[in-house]
Amino acid sequence: MTRSASLPKQPGRRILSVWLSQLAIDRWRQVEGIGRGEGRDASPLVLIAETAHGPRIEAANDAGRASGARKGLMLADARTLCPQIDVATYDPASDLDFLEKLALWARRWGPWSAMDAPDGLLVDVTAVAHLFGGETRLLSDAGKAFTARDLAVRLAIAPTAGAAWALAHYGPPATILAANDDMEARLSDLPVAALRLDDDVLLVLKRLGLKTLGDLSERFSEASGRDALHRRFRNRKSPMANPLVRMDQLLGRVPEPLLPVIPQQMPLVQRRLMEPIRHRELLDQVMGDLAEDMARELEGKGEGARRLELGLWRVDGEVVVRQLELAAASRDPAHICRLFAARLDDVDAGFGIEMLRLRASWSGPLALGQGDIEASAQKHGTSLAACIDRLSVRLGKGAVQRPVPFASHLPERAQKWKEALEPEPVSQGELAFHERPLKLLDHAETIAVLYATPDGYPQKFRWRGNVHEVVRVEGPERIAPEWWRERGTARLRDYYRIEDSAGRRYWIYRQGLIGDGRGGLPQWFLQGLCA
Missing domain, CATH: 3.30.1490.100 (DNA polymerase, Y-family, little finger domain)
Incomplete structure (x- = not known):
């Protein structure tokens, strides 16, 4: 028996976008054991977060939004509109944990699912719709399942994650965008906010007169328009700040990486x-x-x-x-x-x-x-x-600390102290240094140095009231300042390993050079004791 050389055509990718439009309120309601429209949920209620300027509203129930409360409004302003508004604490960490559990639960509709923080999910439903009787019935099944959990949800299916997200947030309810549909035409009436852009980028597009995806498509059709947008946003590396990248992801011209949620079995x-x-x-x-x-x-x-x-x-x-x-x-x-x-x-x-x-x-x-x-x-x-x-266990985990390396070439910043039970920091690459002294002072101490020439080796120095005569010198080792952290007037350091007549060894440095234009005469400091 021979197999036919022609293989069946593989179906295109299909993504289900789930937007939990009231995730914070729905999770709070489940924690309190209150049904939708019952108890405290029947009266105006908002979830607030503390800020430097006072409590700010992060979410509101239906009654709260009807009374004028909205996300981003200060609580004091909301109470001028509705004095009897009720208040609860906003807990984003618990919301994220709840969303992660929902992502694992949502794998009943596809082989993998991903979190679309802060209030959405993405499920790969490629080649599985026939198990539910088609994509329409799959959407119906998903909608009933979320409703049974008392969660407000909007759903959409499209060939790309960006298109599914746009339709779930700004399209008609339960929209399905077929693989053979003209995506640009079907999505042209959606606002530019459907591209998942930052607020400042949306403001720039609004000022440019680009209000819908159709307006952007018209600009993309001309090479000059695309080049103009590219020049305006070329310094923005994040996809959320570049409308060109987001538009290409939405239309499937460039891939969009998604991170599936993988359950881990705890022993x-x-x-x-x-x-x-x-x-x-x-x-x-x-x-x-x-x-x-x-x-x-x-x-x-x-x-x-x-x-x-x-x-x-x-x-x-x-x-x-x-x-x-x-x-x-x-x-x-x-x-x-x-x-x-x-x-x-x-x-x-x-x-x-x-x-x-x-x-x-x-x-x-x-x-x-x-x-x-x-x-x-x-x-x-x-x-x-x-x-x-x-x-x-005996003293508390915060009482025991350990030094950890820190990515800085300045000796006093090359390590930090962390709690002993905290995980190891992610390696940022090992920095190769010259040999360092065994003991560094907490703060470099000023010393008086005598030397033969302005840039010559030290001959004698005075430290803590005692004069030390230098008999051996090694150096200099030049260390530049951290220009990204310090001011432009920061001066170079030239480090020397020296030994006095008594055999004691020190690590000293000269800060600055004569004529460098960054201050007066150079200063000398002692920073460590060598073995």
């Missing part, structure tokens, strides 16, 4: 007890079993835990949660039990604890190690990471 182990426990000895025994199970789970993934959450379910329904963060990835059961021991002293078991659950909400790669080497290390002393964990 989780639990114990359901036949009889509730109330005594600390039994609790420690079950905790040890959980730590052993977690170690096996993490070892199978080649990972170690950085954050652990322990939940204890009491007979009366109360749940006690204890959280722990580690300085380095670990799956040592004894170490985990030892750290949790300090967190379980104040646990009230009530009538008994019937279930325990341990979850690693944050983990990192951890290679397998030989047991005898680890045992030897524990025999000779406690590791630094274990010491940091113990101090953090």
